[in-house]
Amino acid sequence: MQLHVAVGDSESIVELSVRRLSDEWELQMVADGLAAAGNGSSAWAALRDLRRALEPLGYRLCCNGARLDVYSSRMSMQMGSGRRAYVLTPGKQALSDDLVDIFVYAPSSTVGTIEQQDEAFRRWLDSLG
16 A cells, blocks of 8 residues: 655655554555564554654654544454544544544644654543543
C-alpha cells in the first residue's frame, strides 16, 4: 500500500508492506534508501513500532494512526487486530462510529510524535472526568 511520509514541510509517497503473520503484524517501508520496519501483536502496535524507528530520523507518517486525536483501545486491538482506532473528541466517550482505518491518509498538520499522541490521549481521558 502507499503511505504519505512527511520530512520537514514536504510530503512524499512511499510503499508500505503490511503483513499479518499468525500472531504478529509486520510493517516494512523503504523511503529514499532508508529501510524501516515495525512489528507488534496488532497493526496499531506495529505502526507505533515503525514510528519509533522513524521519528528520531525526522520522518512522520501521515496516516490516521499518527493523528494526535486518534488512539486505539484494547478491544480494538484484540477484536479488530488494531487496524482501526478511535477519533477522540474531548469530553465525549468514543463510539464505534468514531473508528477509522489507521493506514488511511491524514494531513501532516494533524499528526505528531508518539509522545504527543500519548499526551493528547491522557488529556482526552482527563476530559471525561
